[in-house]
Amino acid sequence: MGSVHVALRTQGPRSNRIKHARWSTHLILAIISLSMILPFLWMISSSLKLENEVFSMPIRWIPSVIRWSNYVEVWRRAPFGIYYWNTTLLTFGTVVTQLATSSLAGYVFARLKFPERDALFFTYLGTLMVPFMVIMIPQFTVIRVLGLFDTLWAVYLIRAFSPFGTFLFRQFFSTIPFELSDSARIDGCSEFRIYRTIIMPLSRPAIATLVVFFFSFTWNDFLGPLIYLTSDTNKTIQLGLRGFVTLYNQDYALLMAAAVVAMFPIMVLYVF
Structure with missing residues (x-):
């Protein structure tokens, strides 16, 4: 005791x-x-x-x-409605496309076996180490040759594929038991059906993470639209905000209101 x-x-x-x-x-x-x-x-x-x-x-x-x-007053002095529409269209289109391409590529690299699979994956992953300034001029030349300069398609196409998204999906898919895929193959499922009905429903955490990353990056992207978009009717919210700052750089109350307008979707995304 x-x-x-x-x-x-x-x-x-x-x-x-x-x-x-x-x-x-x-x-x-x-x-x-x-x-x-x-x-x-x-x-x-x-x-x-x-x-x-x-x-x-x-x-x-x-x-x-x-x-x-x-x-x-902010909405009256600048066409933020057009900026919002362009940015929303570009952001949702890019997020959906990146999720599709990244998840499909990640599935192939994680779940299928073929010669030189790992070498190809590490080569694709190595493009993450290439600075954007190195490929900026070649991309611009290709976009201009295709006749897509000053269109939303230009920004959309250069963001359609993401090595980072492929890497994250590949790593997450590798943690899912292979026995699930083997059982589905025995039952006659195709690879695409396994990907669609088994792998993707189990990958909601990875999908949610990438949606936040892709949405935030695309919505806040300034350099890409600055290079490819010139007309006011095609500008995104970040270009519009920059133009508003240039015109009204002494009206700080309006500048803060414009900044809140530009950041509102990002704040909503993080809250919910």
């Missing part, structure tokens, strides 16, 4: 130390998270202020007068 009491007495302080360390860790993480989100909160707050309140000190987080009209 004495040893039990000693063990309980020593376990109490140790348990308290663990709890204190855990609470301290959570507090530090909360402070870091708050410091990361503060710029976004300031941006949203500034987008609802009068111009002379944006840089007022101390910072007024809740505006004295909430000006929703800043967002109306």
Whole structure:
């Protein structure tokens, strides 16, 4: 009994130390998270202020007068509706296409056996190491020869294939038991049916991860549209935002409202 009491007495302080360390860790993480989100909160707050309140000190987080009209003014001064439509069309088309091409390629590299499969995979994966600046001019030349310059098809085609997506799908598909595919083949399933009805339903975590990556990258892409799109009717939201900054670089309340408009789909994607 004495040893039990000693063990309980020593376990109490140790348990308290663990709890204190855990609470301290959570507090530090909360402070870091708050410091990361503060710029976004300031941006949203500034987008609802009068111009002379944006840089007022101390910072007024809740505006004295909430000006929703800043967002109306942004849409009135620039054709953000067209920018949104172009970006949405390009983003959803690119995400769907990249998911299809990456998953099919990943299935072939992970589940099928053929000569020099691994060598071909590592060669394809090696294209990740090639900087975009190296292939930028050759891509531009090909797009111009095809007559696709200043069209959304130009940006869409150069984003249709993703070595990173292929790598992620290949690694995930390799973890799925091969016995499932073998059983399906015995029952007469084709390779495409195995891919469609067995492998893909089991790969929802990989699909969700890549949707977030592909959507964020395509929506926020600035350099690709800058190279291939020139007319205002084909510009994406990032090009439109850059043009808006150039025209109204002193109207900070409107600039913050335009930034919120551009970031809104990304924020919704991460929340849900």
